[in-house]
Amino acid sequence: MYNENLITEENIEMINENFIEDEQLKIDISETVGDIHVEDPRIIAKNVNVFYGEKIAINNVSIDIGKNEVLAMIGPSGCGKSTFLRCLNRMNDTIESCKVQGEIYLDNKNILEKKTDVVPLRARVGMVFQKPNPFPKSIYDNVAYGPKIHGLAKNKTELDEIVFNSLERAGLLAEVKDRLNSPGTSLSGGQQQRLCIARTIAVSPEVILMDEPCSALDPIATAKVEQLIYELKENFTIVIVTHAMQQAARVSQRTAYFHLGNLVEVGATEKIFTTPQHKLTESYITGRFG
Amino acid sequence: MFFIIALLGVSGYFAGLRKSLIIREKNTLHSTPIYHGVLLAVNSSLASILTLVVWLIIEKNIFYELKFFREYLYFLTFIVFSFTATLTYNKIKHEFKARDNLEKIIKLFLLSCSSLAILVTIGIFLSVIFESQKFFNTIPIIDFLFGTHWSPQMPIREDQVGSSGAFGAVPLFTGTFLIAFIAMCIAGPIGLMSAIYLSEYATKNVRNFIKPLTEILAGIPTVVYGFFAVIVVAPFIRNTGEQLGISIASESALAAGLVMGIMIIPFVSSISDDVINAVPRNLKDGSLGIGATKSETIIKVIIPAALPGIIGGLLLAVSRAIGETMIVVMAAGMSANLTANPFEAVTTVTVQIVILLVGDQEFDSPKTLAAFALGLVLFFITLILNYIALHIVRKYREQYE
Incomplete structure (x- = not known):
């Protein structure tokens, strides 16, 4: 199957059901509650709308993402959080029926403009996916893939350095340094995911997007990846989509709650999880639906 | 009743x-x-x-x-x-x-x-084996498999002149492989690239337009391809050769191979298309997500991931090319030359089988029985090729499911 986060018929049905529910509750979700601005933003999204064909998937979302912060995006399935994440490095371009409107500024340049070159953009805004997806190559070549295509290393020594450094930062070097030439697919699921993170940081991005990076991993592997995310925020801006609310609470500084394509509430993670202002956020966090 | x-x-x-x-x-x-x-x-x-x-x-x-x-x-x-x-x-x-x-x-x-x-x-296997057995009773199997001279004549009378008969199958098999090789040189790259275009670059509309058209190629009877080879391709090659100062026979391995290549393009392209589409989308996303271009992604990630499947598909295509008859009968000629020169006329196993069995024949002379022996060897070759190909394709599928 294709990306599971796309709007499928099932999801749309769910959205419609939720609409009915919302009408009954008479809750307004078109205005975002909380503080969308931060002091030192790296990414500023303004009035972003996303359509799949005729269907609207993201409705007028505006949010700042600060430097060296981890922003968690939570919300029920089909709420558009993954879709919004994929706007941030234009991965939605690969889906034919998808249209994105609005403005997203990365260091004061609107990346949604037609003339934006997506290749350097995606090098600056890297992405880690839900399912570990190592290439059918050796562990070394998996990490060296990005630096090679972007010409980041002048010679073999520099390339080695980048690869070892990335594996080290992904906390994987100790486990794989004796078998860098064995295929990346021979690793365990958690190791594969950390390999994919190493692959992403090897091109030294400024922002890393993570789309439910732990949903295919067991609890131990999840703990390792979470630890890694916590360490990576020293050097990178991280946006993570997650279904696990504890995970959001553990790794993020700010949390954004999405519902039916709307950004309902955003704020400091502690605040969202202890004193949510919006009724829907509260319902979701207390597990009344999701 | x-x-x-x-x-x-x-x-x-x-x-x-x-x-x-x-x-x-x-x-x-x-x-x-x-x-x-x-x-x-x-x-x-x-x-x-x-x-x-x-x-x-x-x-x-x-x-x-x-x-x-x-x-x-x-x-x-x-x-x-x-x-x-x-x-x-x-x-x-x-x-x-x-x-x-x-x-x-x-x-x-x-x-x-x-x-x-x-x-x-x-x-089928048994009947071919029994007939071949009769053939190998008169002609030693070593002579048949390794002899380099083919002229399937048997003297009718003892004192007949100039028809001693020779049953060395090597020229036939070299001819077969030469033509199959030329065909694969055409069909392999073109089929593969059209598959890449269709599965990765083409928009839905273009794909819906081109795909049925290539599939029409697969529906053309091989005899019609044969006409095409004889009437259009062979003269064209000969004329071009003349202008370049190369002498090319009017029936050449090149003409037959070219047309056969065109014939199996849809075959290669549809199998490769399936295999490329079976590469998980998240691999592609992973590559695009760190800033690789489409072509980098295809060359470095998709093709390596799909390679076993593509090779399996190519092997299946080879076994089709080897078994193909009509085009070669019409375009490649009948003279059993032992040559690797694509401009000369060659003949193939299937063509010889046709020639040996066409017309009034007695089914006990080595001449006709030779056809069964050829068929047996051909059967074995394509069987092995198919087996290997299917094995590879299956292994590849398991890897991604």
């Missing part, structure tokens, strides 16, 4: 249905009435058809005199029918498992359908 059995069967169905309906009035049934009816009809019809077939086989092969008792055949069939029908009819009780019995019959029927292919393959 079959019509009568069908009629009887239908009436059996209603009889079974009626009885089971009556039983259901008073008692619970294990299976629904329809199953009882169908089982009765199927059981008795099968039994009578079996009787017919057995009778006819015995009559043809073993006991010829049975022919004079033909009128009893109808009678016998009818008896068998009524016998099995009554037997099944009496079985219909409330606990009788008609559904399970019918399920067993269906399973047997399906099994026999699927074993048909195997039986036919074995039959």
Whole structure:
């Protein structure tokens, strides 16, 4: 199957059901509650709308993402959080029926403009996916893939350095340094995911997007990846989509709650999880639906 | 006869249905009435058809005199029918498992359908082996497999001049492989690239337009390709060759190979297309997500991931090219040259088989028997190729499922 986060018929049905529910509750979700601005933003999204064909998937979302912060995006399935994440490095371009409107500024340049070159953009805004997806190559070549295509290393020594450094930062070097030439697919699921993170940081991005990076991993592997995310925020801006609310609470500084394509509430993670202002956020966090 | 059995069967169905309906009035049934009816009809019809077939086989092969008792055949069939029908009819009780019995019959029927292919393959194989055996009685197998001279003539009289006969199959196989090689040089890259374009670059509309068009290529009869080779391609190659100062025979391996290549393009492209589409989307996303371009992604990630499948597809295409006959008959010529020069006329195994068996032939001379020996070797080669190819393709599928 294709990306599971796309709007499928099932999801749309769910959205419609939720609409009915919302009408009954008479809750307004078109205005975002909380503080969308931060002091030192790296990414500023303004009035972003996303359509799949005729269907609207993201409705007028505006949010700042600060430097060296981890922003968690939570919300029920089909709420558009993954879709919004994929706007941030234009991965939605690969889906034919998808249209994105609005403005997203990365260091004061609107990346949604037609003339934006997506290749350097995606090098600056890297992405880690839900399912570990190592290439059918050796562990070394998996990490060296990005630096090679972007010409980041002048010679073999520099390339080695980048690869070892990335594996080290992904906390994987100790486990794989004796078998860098064995295929990346021979690793365990958690190791594969950390390999994919190493692959992403090897091109030294400024922002890393993570789309439910732990949903295919067991609890131990999840703990390792979470630890890694916590360490990576020293050097990178991280946006993570997650279904696990504890995970959001553990790794993020700010949390954004999405519902039916709307950004309902955003704020400091502690605040969202202890004193949510919006009724829907509260319902979701207390597990009344999701 | 079959019509009568069908009629009887239908009436059996209603009889079974009626009885089971009556039983259901008073008692619970294990299976629904329809199953009882169908089982009765199927059981008795099968039994009578079996009787017919057995009778006819015995009559043809073993006991010829049975022919004079033909009128009893109808009678016998009818008896068998009524016998099995009554037997099944009496079985219909409330606990009788008609559904399970019918399920067993269906399973047997399906099994026999699927074993048909195997039986036919074995039959073909055996018949070819026996005929080849006769051939190898006169011509040593070593001479056949490793001889480099092919002129399949046998003296009719002892004192006949100039037709000593030679059965060295090497030139035929080199010709076959030469043409298949040329064909793959054309079909491999073009088919693969068109598959890449269709699966990765083309928009939906373009894909919907081009894909049926390439599939039309697969529907053209090979004879028509043969015309095309003889009338258009061969003269074109010869003229071009003349202008460049190369002498090219009017029938050349190149012409046949080119046209055969065009013929198998859709084959290669549709298999590669499937394989490329089977590469998981998240691999592609992973590559695009760290800023690789589309072509970098295709060359460095998609093709390596799809490679085993693509190779399997190419091997299947090779075995098609080797078995292809019509184009080569028309375009490549018949002279058994041992050469690797694509501008010369060559001949292939399939062409020689055709030539050996066309016209009035006696089926005991080495000349015609040679055809079976050639067929046997060809059969083995394509069998091995197919086996390897399917094995590779299957392995590849497992990897991603």
